Amino acid sequence: SAVISQKPSRDICQRGTSLTIQCQVDSQVTMMFWYRQQPGQSLTLIATANQGSEATYESGFVIDKFPISRPNLTFSTLTVSNMSPEDSSIYLCSVRGGAGDTQYFGPGTRLTVL
Amino acid sequence: AQRVTQPEKLLSVFKGAPVELKCNYSYSGSPELFWYVQYSRQRLQLLLRHISRESIKGFTADLNKGETSFHLKKPFAQEEDSAMYYCALRGSQGGKLIFGQGTELSVKP
Numbered sequence: 001s002a003v004i005s006q007k008p009s010r011d012i013c014q015r016g017t018s019l020t021i022q023c024q025v026d027s028q029v030t031m032m033f034w035y036r037q038q039p040g041q042s043l044t045l046i047a048t049a050n051q052g053s054e055a056t057y058e059s060g061f062v063i064d065k066f067p068i069s070r071p072n073l074t075f076s077t078l079t080v081s082n083m084s085p086e087d088s089s090i091y092l093c094s095v096r097g098g099a100g101d102t103q104y105f106g107p108g109t110r111l112t113v114l
Numbered sequence: 115a116q117r118v119t120q121p122e123k124l125l126s127v128f129k130g131a132p133v134e135l136k137c138n139y140s141y142s143g144s145p146e147l148f149w150y151v152q153y154s155r156q157r158l159q160l161l162l163r164h165i166s167r168e169s170i171k172g173f174t175a176d177l178n179k180g181e182t183s184f185h186l187k188k189p190f191a192q193e194e195d196s197a198m199y200y201c202a203l204r205g206s207q208g209g210k211l212i213f214g215q216g217t218e219l220s221v222k223p
Contacts, residue, residue, distance in 0.1 A: 022186040033210065042200065043158075043213045058210075092158070094211075103148075103204075103211050 002095050004106035012112045020079045021109045023093030028073035031096040039088045049076040083113045116141050118203050127191050127218040135186040135217045137201030147177055147184040148205040153197045191221045196214035
């Protein structure tokens with residue numbers, strides 16, 4: 001199975017600032033994803049991080065607000081830009097690969113925006 | 115459109131009782147269905163997937179294409195089964211994983 005780490009694990013940020021979340025995987029994976037889990041809600045896919053090209057965003061999410069980088073097959077970053085309290089959520093990195101093409105999840109980054 | 119519905123937000127049962135967590139889906143093709151579980155203070159992890167047709171921790175789930183359902187069942191619930199359970203769907207073209215709202219299972223002693 002893939003082991004995923006995320007940094008930071010949590011942060012408290014001021015309105016109007018930006019935060020970059022890092023996701024590191026212990027093996028090369030084909031597909032990486034970023035999800036958001038708002039308080040009391042389910043997981044919502046933000047985007048698919050594509051290696052060597054622009055991320056593919058889901059409806060309701062835009063690159064200016066959530067720029068994503070994926071410089072190689074084991075690393076990705078998600079930036080939450082110009083934050084507002086509504087961005088307070090858990091942000092999860094997820095990867096897919098390995099036996100059975102299973103999808104694995106990172107521990108999440110808990111973001112609070114004041 | 116792809117959609118996963120878990121009608122119960124909270125399901126509370128006593129230890130030893132049978133449990134069924136409901137999941138219905140909407141998808142025009144042949145999807146892959148999954149159950150993920152999140153125990154307290156742990157990350158989300160795969161419990162089982164329909165193509166494996168296996169039993170994990172005593173849980174089983176059968177894909178019913180006629181009723182578009184993938185309910186999770188266990189004949190005798192244990193306290194350690196208390197967790198958040200998410201049903202998820204992946205389309206036939208192997209793309210993104212879409213989650214239901216989740217059901218919190220509470221197993222009381």
